[in-house]
Amino acid sequence: MPHLRSRLVALLAVAGLAPVLALGPAPAGAGAADGAPAVAERDPRRTQRLFVDPLMPAAQQGPAYAAIAKRAQALWLSNEYYPRDQVADVVRAYTSRAEQAGKTPMLVVYAIPDRDCGLHSSGGLPGGDAYKDWVAQVAAGIRGSKPLVVVEPDAIGFYGHDECANGRQRLKLLRTAVRRLDSAGAWVYLDAAHSGWTPYADRARLLKKAGVGLGRGISTNVSNFRRLPREKAYAETLLRELRSEGVTGLRYVVDTSRNGAHRPVDGDVTNPTWARLGRAPRLRFDGRFDATLWVKHPGESDGWFNDGGAAGQWCDLLADRLLGRSDPGPGC
Template sequence: MRPVLSRGLTAAAAFALVSGLGVAAATSASAAAGCQVSYSVNQWNTGFTGTVNVTNLGDPISGGWNVAWTFAGNQRVTQGWSATISQSGTRVTATNPSWSTTIGTGASVNFGFNADYSGTNTAPASFALNGVTCTGSTTGGPSTPPTSNPPPAGNKADNPYAGARGYVNPEWKAKAEGEPGGTRVSNNPTAVWMDRIAAIAGSTGSSSNGSMGMRAHLDAALAQGAGYIQFVIYNLPGRDCAALASNGELGPADLPRYKSEYIDPIAAIQADAKYASLRIINIIEIDSLPNLVTNTSGQAGATSQCDTMKANGGYVNGIAYALQKLGALPNTYNYMDAAHHGWIGWDSNFNPVADLMKSTVQASGSLNNVAGFITNTANYSALTEPYFTVGTTVGGTSVRQSKWVDWNQYVDELSFAQAFRSRLVSIGFPSNIGMLIDTSRNGWGGSARPARASTSTTVDTFVNESRIDRRIHAGNWCNQSGAGLGERPRSAPASGIDAYVWVKPPGESDGSSSLIPNNEGKGFDQMCDPNYTGNARNGNSRTGALPNAPISGAWFSAQFRELMANAYPPLT
């Protein structure tokens, strides 16, 4: 249930070079060859991350490709991804990986690298593909313009994910590819978490927050030729009132700062005409509004902080302000957090949360300020349970009576998301709203994954032996042992679902297993301690958390490796 917060180091500068690039793919003298390259850099005092995007303007390339360039200074590549990169003196060659040997006409490939330097980090003067220097046009045939995702025109896209390539965060990509086998998943788009004011510009030092600020990520998305980029807007006053690991920098009374120092600068950056061709997707304030229904006075999970945030209106007013400012932009798409089925799947929570969503969006000035809603962000709820449904009975007893389901109306995330969407439309939201489901950690593969329904006639045994979700309790949310990567990001996978997404970047910790002092406002939550025996919100069960976890947002190698090992669908 609890999300993580973003990354470390900062980009001191960013620039981009766009040039043509020749293609030596012709099979006859009349074959057309040509291509275009965009080269972008996010740099700091002694190093930088480079991104190269190559678009083929000529005839298709098959059998492999390589891109070569010469550095003007003392730049030295230290790590690469999505290509095998070698360097001799100032000459660098990037050769295709085994899974990317072709480039069709109008198609693109991209790769990146980390490098160090001193002095001036001058961009290469030219590039060559398969030995032919770029000319910016085709040779031996008619010129073919590069393809890209068209900018939104007039009305916004009904589904911003459809027909668009997602932005691959180079910082997450580098960490993923630093793990054995990480290249199998490192090209998936993940969201960028704007978890505090400093993250907007980027921050220096060894913080777990990333070096790249919002503009740097947007510039990198342009360089990649991406069609959409995802940001998590996550810095409410009194943030995450029912947990500690993801508490934030703003106190309960800091709504004015949230508006003027956080939302306003974000809106100003996203409004820059430079980014008009990008579909900017904002995931609005994870773990906020549902707390006002489930964790205030009279509820089993009540906390004084949640009571405070309900009374002072900080969550509702802050989110309404964010929706209004960001929803007014022509190429932005707001998706509000709608928790997950293991949180609000009961009748007592389901309709009240939907009603609160509506009143909050109305406070923004228009229901059209949202494109849809997202469930399961940073959580582990299974996408589907293939061996039973909420209507299954065992020996005449409904599975709803099992300890695991606990009278919930839903047993998996897809059925919940579709039902919640229907409820939202029924109370007045536009009929074209869509849902997102975060599938970054809900694959539940590996040897513990059931292969068939249980034959037991005892309902608890049947459910426990049949369920894909292998958590001890559905309320467990921190660094869950045995979890796996879920469905890879893709658009329009099911009715009413705009996309499966990886909003939570796999490999980033949910919270530390023990108290770790830090200057990021991140506390220690016992739900991240594998030895904690639980509380009312998880049925007084053990947490199922992995040991030796770092603070939230920091890279957790052991978790990432386990997620890959247990991926479902399996990795190849």
Template sequence: MPAAALALGVVVPASALGAAAATELVKNGTFDTSTTNWWSLANTPISVDAGQLKAVVPGGTAERWDAMLGQNVPAFPIHQGHRYVLSFDARATATRQLRTTVQHNTAPYPSTLDRLFTVGTTKQRFALGFTGSLETAQAELTFQLGDHPTGYSVWFDNVSLVDTYGTVAGSPISLTNGFYVDPKSNPKIWVDNNPGTKATAINAAIATKPMARWFGNWNTNIADAVQQFVGPADAADKVPTLVAYNIPGRDACGGHSGGGAGTEAAYKDWVQTFAAAIGSRPALVILEPDSLGDFQCMTPEKQDERVRMLQFALQQFKDFAPNTWVYLDAGNKGWGTASDMAQRLTRVGVGNAHGFSLNVSNYYTTAETIPFADAINDGLAADKPFVIDTSRNGAGAGTTWCNPPGRKLGVTARVGGGAELLLWVKVPGNSDGVCNESSLPAGQFDPDLAIKLIP
């Protein structure tokens, strides 16, 4: 693989030239100085308030469209089969369920997007992906605010409607400026709240290094949570690494990290929103650690359900986050055979992924893992790139997977030795569960565990 050495010790393929652009359809979605291009009904006056659009909504209206604002000047096109992402920030003086549509702007107003969403009193990000079902040059965006007994005010900001057509899924990502360092990682939060000698050591060795942020059912608004991570990374011109970890029945074998979305339908809604929230910005996503490794602990019916969900998830990232490299998790070398894993990857449709990930939250060395990855590729129709989690593999695997003693940090943010990327996917210092070297639940940061990982 031709490569070029870059800042932060990162090495990337020389062919990685940058992410493809998408087409923005909304005009003046940031409301810096005016509400130009936006209209509202006479009973719903709008104005600029601290760089946001403010709408004063009357009470007592009968239908949602009886109080409304939107944009159709200029009108914009919607094309059948194109993929779109509508995203915006919103808050209100009281919790309200509202409606948004993208529709043809003359009667009978057929819509290609018609979705309810709930705003609260704190600003949140919303992201909605959809496929164009209309072919029209006269489309409009609406926010329908009525059908509430009492009046309220609502604010919108950073409204965007992107046509992703023309971007190619798996477009090259430039890592010239390196990977994003999470300023709100568990280690960094602990360091900032607990100054002292231990914190100094953890800060230098762990908290200031690039690592992934994990997303799951603990995020009450997944679009907002993703925005809070990807937005600052994009502004800093760094590439973020995210882990999607919300599949129903997750960690079926280990049990310490059980949970996930409650139903298949809930997961599909969650993962589509996850992808739409990333949008056209470059990112790396590790998709559902353990999800294929867990097969031997699941019934055939549950396996079939999981296959459907992973197939759906891969399609959503392809459709709505085309500049994201998605790595479908493939377990580790101690968890089943390479042949079995290749069959599972094929069954799920790894062709729709950029590649696969190995050793997530485990300890096998990079040298041990690469032959396993090569053997998996021998069983696939075409070779796929792979990433290795090196967050805790500096001393190799012990006799147990759950907070084993004697483990050490591995190398950070690099390409080499046959892997596309070496990443810290597991957050170093986060417990695997109440076992061995930690008495804290899975996912909680244990400073004593972190100190023991530092060489």
């Protein structure tokens, strides 16, 4: 399951960083001779690399964790860390740093009401109106930049579970978020859980109702450990089913931050001792497969299991395990 990000990152993301508004594209035909046809602007996400933010948790831990810190990771946005009156400025500051570096930023929207359905990362905004307003502020911060945005990890996977109280509203709120963020210029990937979260016979139908066709596509395996070939097969299955539902042209990304182990252990998924770093984050554009991403921050705890601390807390021990070190450092 996904978990809240480190409070340190929340503070560093805004400390001393005045927002800089990105300039929009030049008017059609700007710079061309009169009467010459306009040349369409090429989307920079197709040529730029992903943004490696020096304010991510691993970068604060020194050279011992450079193997993690040098990889691009997503900025998680939750209402607990970034309330309505701050989140737009936080997003502008982050996307401006990416623009100055000539790289593509990644964000995660993670604030839906009844988030995580009472588990380790429970919380979210108190109701639908508050969520729509908060997402509108995220969209305002995005406008003028061209980020990748993963929308609400696990929200679709949990749909229909007895412990989740807002099923029908959840799909409407997801649809609102996808539409708003896409209109602001983001490539929006609505989270589709992972291949081991079964049954998923009706998941394509739920994704359609939640507005997946209004965005770029789906994300899978966020904060989980399923191997890349299995996740690609799962994503391709969902996209085929969505085509049969009349939703075409979608693509997908897979979280590979912790799926490098050859033999995942079912049932042991909270700070598992066997997990390893997966394939490096990279935009790939291989058919419908857009990217391997590090959505989860390697080294951050999933909760109070297997020597972890509170969800989102950095632990040397957990990072060392992911790196395959035989002499792991202290726990959280």
